[in-house]
Amino acid sequence: MKELDRDGVIRFVAGLGCTSLAPEGIERLVGTRWLDLWPREARDMVARVLDRASQGERVEFVSPRQTASGTSRWWEVMVAPVVADDTLDHFIVISRDVTERVELQSALEAINELLQDRLNETVARSVSATTQYGTLLERFESEHGARRDAESQLTSVSEQLDMASRARELAEASALQAQKQQAIGQLVSGIAHDFNNMLQTVIVSLSGLQDEADELTPHQRRMLTYAVEGSRHATALTRRLLAFARNQPTRPEPIDLGDLVESFADFARHGMGGRIGIEVLRQPGTLPIWVDRHGIEQALMNVCLNARDAMEGVGSIVMQVGDRVVDEGSVDMLREASPTHQVFVCVGDTGGGMPDEVRQRLFEPYFTTKPGGSGLGLAQVYGTVAQAGGGVEIESDAGIGTRIRLVFPRYAGSFTSAA
Secondary structure: OEEEEOOOEEEEEOOHHHHHOOOOOHHHOOOOEHHHHOOHHHHHHHHHHHHHHHOOOOEEEEEEEEOOOOOEEEEEEEEEEEEEOOEEEEEEEEEEEOHHHHHHHHHHHHHHHHHHHHHHHHHHHOOOHHHHHHHHHHHHHHHHHHHHHHHHHHHHHHHHHHHHHHHHHHHHHHHHHHHHHHHHHHHHHHHHHHHHHHHHHHHHHHHHHHHOHHHOOHHHHHHHHHHHHHHHHHHHHHHHHHHHHOOOOOOEEEEEHHHHHHHHHHHHHHHHOOOEEEEEEEOOOOOEEEEEHHHHHHHHHHHHHHHHHHOOOOEEEEEEEEEEEOOOOOOOOOOOOOOOEEEEEEEEOOOOOOOHHHHHOOOOOOOOOOOOOOOOHHHHHHHHHHHOOOEEEEEEEOOOEEEEEEEEEOOOOOOOOOO
8 A cells, every 4th residue: 555645655564565675674665756656668557557547546556567576467456546625636546466366267267268169179089969969079078177176266266356345445435534634634724723712811810910910819819820830821722732633744854752652641531532531651861762743643643543443442551661772683663674772652451462363464555454454554553663674573472461561762963852
């Protein structure tokens, strides 16, 4: 799965298939024109596909393309536009490797042609109706095994076609969900903006009362102080909500992961509800990483929402932040590279855990165990952390809970903490 901007430039990649294009890491694909990944003889066709999709049409096609290892594979591709306010915002591209299906279809066609040729030869050599009948009967008996194998292969092709149809339905639902989320984000931004303006009026009025606090009783002055502090806290919360809902471009910068997690936890407690507790355990000292703040906050929110669902809305989330030094290859991460000096945040819940088969597919796009889930939340987590050069570790125990650890290379450049 890939997300292209309106100019066809890749800005997000997810799924194990991308390793066939960039085995050294998906960072090489981000910022590349999708058109340049295709052979020259196919680029005119791909350009026409993007042009049709930019007009609001969902386009599908099948074409061969070489992998990074030099082998040629067939791909079934669906390109869907995502439109906001009657304007193209970006493209969603779903590519599926159908090489085995294409080769199987070719083999079936060859078998059918061979059977037809043999049948024609038998009919041509028949002298009488009796001889023809006997010859055909012998031929049918000799070819019975081949026909049975062909029927079995046809059944397998039918199942693959059903899976491809389901994938297209999920892609369409994903594009629709993206439009809904963008509309909700705009609505939340507008409400938060207006609410912030009203809070400013309240703060100005309360500040005016503080100027005349000498005329109030000690109890009244204390209540006034509480009101001012609460209003300013609400203002800070609306600013965080505006930043979280706004569609920000990716801007990596040096950030203290401990400060980011503490600030995020204060914001997330309002979104989790009163029956979910969030505790932050932070290692002393600076924990610098080079990331996009809004992308990591979105990833943390997706992990926390999955933890909330695993606990069925009641329980405790513990977020541990720290650093560590590891030997290469000693950590089972979803990334090949393991930097020796790492900074991590571990999100643990008190849910029922997950079986191994679910854990192995947890970050696969469109895989979900929740009714009505899109299966894209944790895929976004994996993509965001991978773009930052990090990885993801999963630990889960039945009846105890799950721990998802986001690991990043420790930033070695100059860094000044905001604190």
